[in-house]
Amino acid sequence: xxxxxxxxxxxxxxxxxxxxxxxxxxxxxxxxxxxxxxxxxxxxxxxxxxxxxxxxxxxxxxxxxxxxxxxxxxxxxxxxxxxxxxxxxxxxxxxxxxxxxxxxxxxxxxxxxxxxxxxxxxxxxxxxxxxxxxxxxxxxxxxxxxxxxxxxxxxxx
Amino acid sequence: xxxxxxxxxxxxxxxxxxxxxxxxxxxxxxxxxxxxxxxxxxxxxxxxxxxxxxxxxxxxxxxxxxxxxxxxxxxxxxxxxxxxxxxxxxxxxxxxxxxxxxxxxxxxxxxxxxxxxxxxxxxxxxxxxxxxxxxxxxxxxxxxxxxxxxxxxxxxxxxxxxxxxxxxxxxxxxxxxxxxxxxxx
Numbered sequence: 294x295x296x297x298x299x300x301x302x303x304x305x306x307x308x309x310x311x312x313x314x315x316x317x318x319x320x321x322x323x324x325x326x327x328x329x330x331x332x333x334x335x336x337x338x339x340x341x342x343x344x345x346x347x348x349x350x351x352x353x354x355x356x357x358x359x360x361x362x363x364x365x366x367x368x369x370x371x372x373x374x375x376x377x378x379x380x381x382x383x384x385x386x387x388x389x390x391x392x393x394x395x396x397x398x399x400x401x402x403x404x405x406x407x408x409x410x411x412x413x414x415x416x417x418x419x420x421x422x423x424x425x426x427x428x429x430x431x432x433x434x435x436x437x438x439x440x441x442x443x444x445x446x447x448x449x450x
Numbered sequence: 451x452x453x454x455x456x457x458x459x460x461x462x463x464x465x466x467x468x469x470x471x472x473x474x475x476x477x478x479x480x481x482x483x484x485x486x487x488x489x490x491x492x493x494x495x496x497x498x499x500x501x502x503x504x505x506x507x508x509x510x511x512x513x514x515x516x517x518x519x520x521x522x523x524x525x526x527x528x529x530x531x532x533x534x535x536x537x538x539x540x541x542x543x544x545x546x547x548x549x550x551x552x553x554x555x556x557x558x559x560x561x562x563x564x565x566x567x568x569x570x571x572x573x574x575x576x577x578x579x580x581x582x583x584x585x586x587x588x589x590x591x592x593x594x595x596x597x598x599x600x601x602x603x604x605x606x607x608x609x610x611x612x613x614x615x616x617x618x619x620x621x622x623x624x625x626x627x628x629x630x631x632x633x634x635x
Contacts, residue, residue: 299597300587306462306507306539307581315458316484318451318574325482325570332474339471367514370545371471377567378475385567392546 333379340375340384343368344416347391351413356406357395365409366395372416383419383429387412390440402446408439451575459485459577463504466490467497467511467523468543476510476543479573494518501527501535508577509535513544513555520544521551521558528559528594536594537587539580543568559595 316324347368350361357365369391376385391412398405415432418424424432464485466476473490480488489504491497493516500506509527513520520542530536542560555563561580564572585596 295591298589300537300589302537302587304539304581304583305505305534305537306577307583309462309507310458310581312458312461314460315456317453318455318457319453321457321483321574322570323482324484325479325573328478328482329475329570332478336471336475366546370514374545374566374568375471375475378569382567389546396546396548 329378336375336379337381340372340379340381341420343371344420347413347416351410354406357409362395366392369395381420383433384416386433387415387419387436390436391416394440394443397447398443402443402450404439404443404446408443411439412436451571451578455578457483457574457578459483461487462507463487464489464508464510465497465500465506465538467494467509467515467520468492469512469515472512472543475568479568479570480510482570483574483577492516494523497523498526501530502533506535506538508580509538509540511540511542513542513547513551519551519554521554521560524558524560524595539583540595541576541580557593557598559593561596 315321347365350365350368351357369388372381372388373385373392376382376388391409394405394408394412398408415436419429419432459480462485464480464487466473466480466488468476470492473492477488477490489500489506491500497511497515501509509524511520511523515523524540524542527538527540528536540560541562541564542555542558543564543566544555545566547555561583562576564576583596587595588597
């Protein structure tokens with residue numbers, strides 16, 4: 294039987310935050326956003342570099358080797374994390390869906406590779422395609438259906 | 451969050467652990483909040499050195515840094531015998547979480563799993579939430595960290611006890627909410 298120890302703790306974070314000074318929450322949020330705005334260009338550049346790496350990794354046809362799919366997963370996860378923070382929400386959604394596809398299928402679902410390619414092309418389209426809102430929504434909806442299809446295949450496998 | 455509430459991070463020692471781009475994001479957010487004691491680490495080894503030598507009040511780390519899963523870092527931290535940092539508040543920032551990693555991440559001993567994409571408001575709300583935590587720490591052979599069994603006060607609490615009430619509906623549906631509250635997976 295495992296022994297459980299309960300250790301009461303003083304919340305040091307609360308103590309450290311209790312002193313005088315600081316700023317209003319609204320000011321803190323605005324200042325943080327202003328700081329983020331200053332680093333938007335290099336962060337968007339990092340997104341574009343991640344997209345280029347994903348495109349290079351998926352350029353050759355055929356099943357993705359484990360190392361390659363891992364690299365794509367990491368770059369897609371990077372785009373997901375940064376996209377929504379810097380106004381590229383749609384790219385972020387597609388990148389999350391791409392992560393999900395890779396994690397789900399690990400290349401075993403019959404449609405996985407085609408679905409991955411569709412996601413990669415969509416990332417570029419949404420980044421540089423200047424699509425009207427209605428068409429962006431259509432792209433996302435189509436990818437949602439594709440992901441659902443691969444989920445079904447993976448569940449049956 | 452009340453926009454007029456005062457937030458004071460000036461005296462809070464904060465360790466940030468993330469890759470270069472993620473670090474710049476976290477540093478801008480916490481710098482904007484007024485944090486002055488920021489330890490910026492881009493590798494687990496750097497973070498280990500800081501955590502062994504300096505008293506840290508809050509650790510904010512990505513779920514993967516330099517090839518090391520964030521949950522491993524938190525587990526290592528929680529097992530630091532005789533070091534006050536073992537009890538530091540920890541916010542683990544996660545992107546997409548692989549199915550194989552969900553349980554490891556959820557049970558690593560972090561106070562909160564915060565899902566990307568981040569926003570300054572979301573981060574500030576989570577910091578305030580963690581600062582209000584009163585959960586005791588629990589140590590077992592397999593887990594060290596804040597007690598995972600806890601109660602989220604709900605508006606219904608003031609309505610009195612009903613027959614069969616044990617947990618509030620929120621608790622029963624998702625007892626680990628603050629640990630997986632933002633997680634998309």
